[in-house]
């Protein structure tokens with residue numbers, strides 16, 4: 001039996017001897033809902049009571065850093081330096097979760113008590129993100145116990161505010177840039193493209209939210225007395241929206257289209273399964289014409305109306321409303337001039353005669369778009385190792401369709417980012433019944449054990 005076999009066996013045994021479940025159960029039992037936490041102490045308990053034990057086993061020197069943004073939860077950062085000559089891998093994870101949604105889970109499952117039903121493990125945070133970073137930490141431990149070294153330096157960042165937009169993460173990376181200096185980020189979050197095929201993604205789409213408002217006057221006016229002579233904000237806003245995207249969802253603002261859907265990106269996207277979901281039927285003719293579903297999702301921008309209103313739909317009255325509002329969002333990939341999204345919208349509305357539509361924005365991008373280059377040497381290396389272990393092609397997505405605070409790593413720490421998700425689309429993250437299949441967790445643990453093994457220097 002080779003040393004690698006022994007490391008893999010160690011990881012495998014974590015399931016047969018129940019240690020994985022015990023560890024995950026203790027992480028899930030710590031309630032870490034960042035939206036409703038009463039104090040940061042509740043959240044930082046996750047560091048001391050949840051993670052510290054295994055971080056110590058890994059020989060990581062840790063420190064808790066106050067959030068640079070006042071009243072926001074602290075960070076845990078740490079390092080394990082084996083030799084300045086070795087490469088350094090940065091690991092990231094978030095210990096906070098969305099609200100528990102107690103009482104809404106099946107079979108009376110209590111979200112902070114891990115429960116195994118059939119082949120699946122249920123609990124808040126199992127998929128997002130406690131289970132995912134636990135896999136990576138335990139895979140590292142199997143290597144360390146077997147090889148007595150990792151063969152690379154390891155740095156870690158954990159936060160407790162990802163679900164509320166990662167406040168302070170950007171500033172943390174700026175202030176501790178030297179301490180966190182690494183060669184590559186390898187982290188896990190989000191779902192695989194297909195449950196039984198390892199997935200890599202290299203960045204994330206950005207997002208910007210803004211509001212459109214038409215407000216003509218104070219108070220509503222009787223439509224019998226005034227209809228026909230007063231401008232109707234609902235009618236005006238509908239027309240304004242219709243020049244932003246056409247009736248089939250195609251974006252009509254030239255500057256909102258990305259320049260990054262190159263032949264190379266398209267070739268990569270062609271290798272993904274064409275079926276986006278087994279459970280939800282997608283609308284073939286929606287969005288940018290002539291693009292495949294994967295190109296629309298991972299290689300293009302999308303405009304959405306998150307909420308729309310004028311008057312009270314539940315208590316309508318015969319009156320011309322004074323105002324109408326639409327909360328809107330643009331999700332965008334790299335190759336979009338993000339600084340000009342709002343000014344391009346302003347110009348476009350003005351050109352179409354909608355000077356009366358106000359854009360309410362704090363001009364802040366909610367998430368920046370990021371994407372590590374497809375020619376990156378780390379991608380080549382990691383992809384090769386995963387493929388070899390999987391025995392077939394894996395799925396590589398240039399970026400996640402959703403958003404992550406990935407620019408802290410790509411733009412501040414200047415590292416290529418490789419995300420290896422250990423979840424699947426049907427995991428119900430952010431909803432009741434969050435779960436992962438035991439088989440997926442086990443496969444992912446072995447995958448990561450093998451990956452860390454080959455990334456390490458074996459001399």
Ligand SMILES: [Zn+2]
Pocket residue numbers: 098128163429430
């Ligand atoms: Zn989440």
